[in-house]
Amino acid sequence: MREYIPKDTITIPDEAKLVFEGKIFDVYQWPQRLYDGSTETFEMLRRDDTVNVIGVKDGKVVITHQKQPRKKWFYDFPGGRHDHPDENELDAAKREMLEETGMTFRKWRLVEVVQPFAKMDWLVYTFIATGFIDQVPQKLDAGEQIEVMEVGYDELKELVRTERRFTENTVIKKANALEDLLNLPSLYEY
Numbered sequence: 001m002r003e004y005i006p007k008d009t010i011t012i013p014d015e016a017k018l019v020f021e022g023k024i025f026d027v028y029q030w031p032q033r034l035y036d037g038s039t040e041t042f043e044m045l046r047r048d049d050t051v052n053v054i055g056v057k058d059g060k061v062v063i064t065h066q067k068q069p070r071k072k073w074f075y076d077f078p079g080g081r082h083d084h085p086d087e088n089e090l091d092a093a094k095r096e097m098l099e100e101t102g103m104t105f106r107k108w109r110l111v112e113v114v115q116p117f118a119k120m121d122w123l124v125y126t127f128i129a130t131g132f133i134d135q136v137p138q139k140l141d142a143g144e145q146i147e148v149m150e151v152g153y154d155e156l157k158e159l160v161r162t163e164r165r166f167t168e169n170t171v172i173k174k175a176n177a178l179e180d181l182l183n184l185p186s187l188y189e190y
Helices: 089-101 153-162 170-174 178-182
Strands: 017-021 026-033 039-046 049-057 060-067 074-076 079-082 103-114 124-135 145-151
Touching: 049 089, 049 103, 049 178, 060 089, 060 153, 079 089, 089 103, 089 124, 089 145, 103 170, 124 178, 145 153, 153 170, 170 178
Parallel strands: 049 124
Antiparallel strands: 017 026, 026 039, 049 060, 049 079, 060 074, 060 145, 103 124
């Protein structure tokens, strides 16, 4: 369940009807009255929200080098789908971090929420986790191969510049140094 929804988020209206239920994407349609008084069928996609975690341990940033079916190896932040209805986005971020890296952290801050597409009810939450506690073995999904890495901030900035998956992350683009990243304001208190 979403706990924090930014005010400018475009969501599927209550009167919309589910017309297709897929594994990842659902399609909703509804009659929309237009400015000239006519009505057209509008539609939007819905998918589970995504959580990303920028973990900071001993002055380094925790990232993953991973492979999934039908994808080549890529770098990314730990994270994944917010697909358990009983969890809020912070719970999902903690679960994904633990599953993919085995790591737990003491302090969590939500620093960014974006809606990548206006025609899709899908939010991407980015958290910063600090205060490393412990690391246990990973609990990967059957379709994941993940190597956990800890990189310096300069190396991370270079990966953001060159790796396709990382180029989508605006949080790192806002922070020129690790200190800037750690000082980004929190959007919401859980």
